[in-house]
Amino acid sequence: MTKKGYYGKWGGAFIPEILHETFNELNKVFEEVKADPQFWEDYFDLMSTYSCRPTPLTHAENLSKHFGGCQMYIKREDLNHTGAHKANNVMGQGLLVKRMGKSRVIAETGAGQHGVATATMAAKFGFECTIYMGEEDVQRQRPNVFWMEKLGATVIPVTTGARTLKDAINEAFRDWVSSMDTTHYVMGTVCGPHPFPEMVAWFQSIIGQETRGQILSRFEKLPAKVYACVGGGSNAMGIFQGFLADSGVELVGVEAGGLGLDSGQHAARLAGKDGSQGVAQGYKTMFLQDNDGQMLDTHSVAAGLDYIGVSPILTDLWEKGKIRFEAATDEEVLDALDLTMKKEGIIPALESAHAFVQAFKDAGKLSADQAVIINMSGRGDKDIFTIAHAYDDPSWKKFIMKKGKAYAAEK
Amino acid sequence: MQLKNDIRSALTDKKILLMTHIVLGYPSFEANRETIKQMVENGVDLIELQIPFSEPVADGPIILKASQDAIASGVKVRDCLDFAAEITATYPIPFLFMTYYNILFKFGLAEFFAKAKRTGIKGFIIPDLPPEEGEQYLELARKYQIAPVLIFAPTSTDQRMRFLSSQGEGFIYCVARKGVTGRKSELNEEFDSYMGRCRQATDLPIAVGFGISSKEDVELLTGKADIAVIGTATIKLVAANGPHAVGPFIASLR
Ligand SMILES: Cc1ncc(COP(=O)(O)O)c(C=O)c1O
Numbered sequence: 156m157t158k159k160g161y162y163g164k165w166g167g168a169f170i171p172e173i174l175h176e177t178f179n180e181l182n183k184v185f186e187e188v189k190a191d192p193q194f195w196e197d198y199f200d201l202m203s204t205y206s207c208r209p210t211p212l213t214h215a216e217n218l219s220k221h222f223g224g225c226q227m228y229i230k231r232e233d234l235n236h237t238g239a240h241k242a243n244n245v246m247g248q249g250l251l252v253k254r255m256g257k258s259r260v261i262a263e264t265g266a267g268q269h270g271v272a273t274a275t276m277a278a279k280f281g282f283e284c285t286i287y288m289g290e291e292d293v294q295r296q297r298p299n300v301f302w303m304e305k306l307g308a309t310v311i312p313v314t315t316g317a318r319t320l321k322d323a324i325n326e327a328f329r330d331w332v333s334s335m336d337t338t339h340y341v342m343g344t345v346c347g348p349h350p351f352p353e354m355v356a357w358f359q360s361i362i363g364q365e366t367r368g369q370i371l372s373r374f375e376k377l378p379a380k381v382y383a384c385v386g387g388g389s390n391a392m393g394i395f396q397g398f399l400a401d402s403g404v405e406l407v408g409v410e411a412g413g414l415g416l417d418s419g420q421h422a423a424r425l426a427g428k429d430g431s432q433g434v435a436q437g438y439k440t441m442f443l444q445d446n447d448g449q450m451l452d453t454h455s456v457a458a459g460l461d462y463i464g465v466s467p468i469l470t471d472l473w474e475k476g477k478i479r480f481e482a483a484t485d486e487e488v489l490d491a492l493d494l495t496m497k498k499e500g501i502i503p504a505l506e507s508a509h510a511f512v513q514a515f516k517d518a519g520k521l522s523a524d525q526a527v528i529i530n531m532s533g534r535g536d537k538d539i540f541t542i543a544h545a546y547d548d549p550s551w552k553k554f555i556m557k558k559g560k561a562y563a564a565e566k
Numbered sequence: 567m568q569l570k571n572d573i574r575s576a577l578t579d580k581k582i583l584l585m586t587h588i589v590l591g592y593p594s595f596e597a598n599r600e601t602i603k604q605m606v607e608n609g610v611d612l613i614e615l616q617i618p619f620s621e622p623v624a625d626g627p628i629i630l631k632a633s634q635d636a637i638a639s640g641v642k643v644r645d646c647l648d649f650a651a652e653i654t655a656t657y658p659i660p661f662l663f664m665t666y667y668n669i670l671f672k673f674g675l676a677e678f679f680a681k682a683k684r685t686g687i688k689g690f691i692i693p694d695l696p697p698e699e700g701e702q703y704l705e706l707a708r709k710y711q712i713a714p715v716l717i718f719a720p721t722s723t724d725q726r727m728r729f730l731s732s733q734g735e736g737f738i739y740c741v742a743r744k745g746v747t748g749r750k751s752e753l754n755e756e757f758d759s760y761m762g763r764c765r766q767a768t769d770l771p772i773a774v775g776f777g778i779s780s781k782e783d784v785e786l787l788t789g790k791a792d793i794a795v796i797g798t799a800t801i802k803l804v805a806a807n808g809p810h811a812v813g814p815f816i817a818s819l820r
Pocket residue numbers: 239240265266267268269343344345384385386387388389390391458459460504506507532533534
């Protein structure tokens with residue numbers, strides 16, 4: 156029998172003693188709600204009234220034609236409230252926080268989507284909210300910082316380490332070890348110590364449940380392949396859970412290939428050769444680390460994928476050959492994004508665009524009576540600065556310079 | 567176990583022992599060498615040697631920065647082991663390794679124990695390894711007779727403390743308050759009742775750390791704890807005034 160909180164040899168709960176009781180309580184409440192059908196009903200009701208669940212499954216006819224071959228479907232998590240799948244997890248944990256009677260929430264964020272979702276949940280439920288965000292991510296996801304602050308959250312830029320997602324997680328833990336009496340840490344992905352991987356996967360399973368029903372009703376059979384980008388792995392776990400039992404459906408996780416798998420500048424823990432097993436941030440998985448066990452700097456154009464570790468649940472499924480892992484480079488991502496905007500009028504987040512890249516690569520090898528599903532984990536609006544910069548967009552630049560000048564003149 | 571006996575016998579001459587802390591390779595091994603010399607010459611009884619890790623979640627800003635600077639300057643785990651061997655051969659007091667689990671895991675757990683044993687290290691403190699995750703670790707600790715020092719926190723229940731005491735060796739490291747290293751702890755009535763609970767739960771010697779930095783702190787701990795842990799305070803001092811400031815500081819504590 157595997158130990159609790161383990162998936163094969165991955166996972167666990169490597170937590171400092173000070174948090175032992177906090178995790179006991181969290182585990183207890185989580186076990187209670189899992190056994191309580193009313194909880195899931197309340198959650199479902201919240202997600203269909205406060206957010207837009209079920210989110211649509213869009214048939215991307217133009218892209219399907221363009222690649223000639225399979226029927227492409229897009230699961231529209233961008234239409235979830237706050238613009239990404241992150242709300243599924245956050246609203247669920249919000250209900251847990253209410254049950255535990257805590258009054259403050261903290262979270263890490265990379266792309267800012269989890270931070271915005273948490274700040275939104277805190278506003279709705281009346282919690283105090285602090286968001287930790289790597290300084291580098293504050294710079295590249297500025298619109299989300301603005302919204303978090305407007306929603307009433309305090310955003311703390313993290314200036315230690317690589318100044319990205321892993322450092323934000325460390326700081327959130329450092330907050331939590333003194334504030335646990337009143338505060339819940341809303342972990343944003345299927346990583347960290349048990350029960351977080353299981354809990355976040357549970358809330359995100361709503362994506363897969365919906366998608367399975369939708370494809371069977373629209374296409375009348377199961378898809379050949381399902382694609383999802385993988386940062387920590389929550390949107391991927393969400394959609395994959397709808398198809399894990401179907402041996403005919405290939406599940407494809409797409410990691411950040413950055414400047415290429417041989418460049419040392421990527422965040423591909425499973426698709427590349429650079430990952431190795433380790434224990435950090437409370438769990439055991441494949442990490443990007445050096446021979447001493449020091450974590451490496453990762454790179455991706457997408458802040459939400461720019462992370463050293465990956466879900467222990469996904470690592471186990473990868474090890475067992477149940478999920479294929481691929482990587483998409485920054486450049487491929489920008490091309491796929493451009494094509495999707497032009498052909499479908501849909502703007503995926505830079506993270507989500509990684510999944511599109513691999514679906515586009517595979518499309519030609521499939522036939523017209525086969526379907527593939529791409530999980531579009533979020534919308535691209537948050538990336539306006541990064542994308543405009545990457546395309547070196549002249550009219551945008553002119554606008555920013557004019558705005559800058561006007562602000563400077565105010566002083 | 568040897569560490570526990572060393573502590574017990576040192577306690578026959580002194581009312582309270584002092585344990586200090588250094589981050590290996592920060593600001594340099596040369597500075598570590600001088601700092602340790604100053605510490606031992608001024609009566610420090612045990613020293614924690616922290617092998618830097620890139621993600622030190624239990625540490626506050628000072629030790630975090632020290633760890634990151636050490637790694638950035640090229641300090642490797644093997645350098646730390648070599649340095650430890652040199653130091654344990656030079657001074658008669660017990661030295662311990664403090665680090666995070668990934669350092670041992672990546673090195674190879676059994677190999678790390680074997681190497682540390684040859685190095686003359688007497689105990690390990692691994693704050694992110696609860697006994698539930700450390701079955702193999704605890705087994706190897708028994709095999710190699712290296713004390714796996716476990717931690718009590720103010721949030722630990724009495725039952726939990728008794729369990730930890732049954733799993734740990736050498737001494738118990740009691741963190742004086744919630745939070746990370748580096749900030750001051752209030753040694754008030756609430757703290758006294760916590761100390762009482764710690765004593766009830768274990769027969770092992772008790773060390774108290776987190777924010778202990780002055781003679782007053784050490785005095786307040788005398789009679790309650792067996793070991794006062796001075797961590798961040800000397801790291802700050804070395805960074806600000808160099809290793810030579812450490813001797814007088816230590817001498818002023820007791
Ligand atoms: C839109 C979007 N997609 C994907 C991710 C990656 O996270 P995960 O792998 O947990 O889905 C993020 C994370 O910030 C995100 O904002």
